[in-house]
Amino acid sequence: MMAVPKLVIRGLGKTYRTDRGEVVALAGVDLEVGENEFVALVGTSGCGKSTLLSIVAGLENLDDGTVGIDDEPITAPGLDRGVVFQSYTLLPWLTAEGNVAFALAAAGRTSSEAREVAREQLALVGLDGFEDAYPNELSGGMKQRVAIARALSYRPRMLLMDEPFGALDALTRHHMQELLTRIWERHRLTVLFITHDVEEAVYLSDRVAVMSNRPGRIKTVVPIDLPRPRRYELLSTPEFQRLHRTVLDSIREESIQVAQLGRALEG
């Protein structure tokens, strides 16, 4: 099912040097994301999944292994990768349209072109009518929609999403998941999506990669062969439940390990 690998991660390792010694965040991570494939990366908190995304984004250096897009090694951040951060990163002094146009201007578009594309992109995420709103006037979900519109606007080769819905309330999160699925099913793009929400991962993805505890590596990859287009009713189907269970069990093993380790250290 994975025709052409877009993103290839081989033997990725990352070690942080802190005051209390070295922390191995990632060790021997192997992962491939195919062209126009949606892959979610799940794991317990602190397993290094966000570090992995930062490295793919080019925001952090790697210590071992290789990371490449279309066979070109990643050495720095670039416009070929659109990033949606977990924290709200809309610039507060710019309107919704201004924020999208800001990225387009950085990508070299003229200002009239940038404005036009920004409006189209905002309509794509259902924010027509909110072009002139400042981030302070928008809800958390709307802010992340603008952030998604911004990251898609300059046509990156792949989209990197770092727990983009992590700060939203449950209801808004569900809306956002439906919205993202709709957009993705219509426009198809290579996506690497970080989350600790198993349901979200299974609902959105073609494959779910489960990360082990620190040092993080890919423990298992679960193909999600659920039909598309996906709608929210899918969640109550037995197939969804089964896949949800499979991923959850795999993560639970990791959390139990953490808990046991914690007890051993205490005792």
Next chain:
Amino acid sequence: MFLPSPGQVVQRLSELAGRGHLVNDTLISIYRISVGFLISTAFALPIGVMIGCYRHWEAAIEPLVDFIRYMPVVAFIPLTIFWAGTGDAQKFLIIWIGTFFQQVLLIMDNVKSVPRDFVNLGRTLEMSEAKILIRIVLPSAMPAIWDSMRISLGWAWTWLVVAELVAATSGLGYRITTAQRFFQTDTIFGYLLLLGVLGLTTDQAMKLAHRRLFRYLRVR
């Protein structure tokens, strides 16, 4: 005698106003604080931003700033008189010594509190460091920097009056010193009230400007 009645104070102030002293003293002091404060800010802004952005500059400059910051400003007054006489230049110098070093640290903190992911956003958009600084970091820190300016302007008033009290031939502080020689406590009280009003006015003006300039922070 040492505690004048409100009536005496008002009478004294209107007398001084009639002779033109009140306006002249106020204008000369406003001129001094404007120039002194602007010079100080013009130096503090680039340096504060630079050490807020770059760790090695912070390591190089911050300890020096902290060191000088703890030297009492009033103790510089004799030196500044040797260096710059008793004219306006010496007032500018005292205001500069009193506010510049504080401003640098305030601005440094303002710049440091720009969210890390704002900078990361700029990097993912392949913006150069200079562009990230000008298009993201500065506008992001500006509301906080403006507030730091407002606070340091209050200190600048203090240093100006101190400088005028010690050695001057004009200005609000000078009038207070002269009044002391003649036991004119009504003048002193009047001028203290005037200084309070001036401080309050500039502070409110800065706050109003903040609301206008950074309207986007308040819309809801």
